[in-house]
Amino acid sequence: MGIQIQNVSKSFGSFQALKDISVDIKSGELIALLGPSGSGKTTLLRILAGLEGLDEGAILFDGENITNVSPKERKVGFVFQHYALFRHMTVFENVAYGLKVRPRKTRPSKQEIEKKVNDLLKLVKLENFQDRYPSQLSGGQRQRVALARALAVEPKVLLLDEPFGALDAKVRKELRRWLRQLHNEFHVTSIFVTHDQEEALDVADRIIVMNNGKIEQIGTPDEVYENPRTPFVYDFLGNVNIFRGRLHNGKLQQGQFEINAPHYLDSHDEAVGYVRPHDIQIEKEQVNHETVAAKITFVHIVGPTARIELQREDTGEYLEAELPKEQYKALNIKKDDIVYVRPKQLKVFIPEDFSI
């Protein structure tokens, strides 16, 4: 089912939690709502579920306005961070619950319920746990029960609020794979809230990046990572190096240092170039003004990657470079050496970009 969110605004007292949000979600998409704490992610999810009203705007499911439709009638499934499974029910009973409480006319038979629950438990690899109680499960297993339970009622939309937030990194990773697999199997339009950029990049078809009750960017993981529309998105989606300067004749200049900037930008007295650590090149000799001298302050090798921290000789600012370990070794450089740093890819923002 496709979801259309049209010009939605929501305030709590004088605080505006959502400011004119519009998004078109295609049927079967897996969407991550990504943003820092307080950016309005949960509020938007609750509005989609019908648990929260809105002040302005509309929510449409497949083109039909459901803004005033009750949560029960919306056919949405939920999974929350601390999902309250029924403690006095077994795993089987928890998953079966939504089917058993259906009105008699649409309620499946006992055998049908049994088959469905067993299939789902197999899918989440908990077929041997059906008689356990929630207290006898790990956090990751509980979330898998919660997922199976949400899917049992064949929701048209699946909403997940930080579903793996409370779990340790390894289990989170495993569950992410699960979510992807389940999504592939069911093709149910799914929206999950996260403040973990890696989780969003890893799992989602598209990411909605939120900040301050507004949408900063919507795009595929590749689009938002490689082509961030705003400084906020750039910063939120990974480490950055910042080069401040003035923009003149297609170059970003700062003292002696100048580097080609995108030609379509007009001149500005203030501009900021953003560069990801893997787009920093390190050279041993100064070739031209496109490099800046810096001292290596720290080298950290993790697996195939060398992470190098440097301090600029001219401004004292710190930079971070990331290069393949082999390349680092071939350069034959070490802590305290002075090297020359060249940004290979630069995204330039002007002051207006900071006030979106």
Ligand code: ATP
């Ligand atoms: P987190 O990642 O911390 O869960 P979030 O992005 O999900 O954050 P929301 O829970 O949507 O953010 O909250 C957005 C803002 O709205 C916050 O500043 C929050 O304090 C405020 N807010 C949310 N619900 C209410 C409420 N019922 N009454 C008053 N303020 C609220």
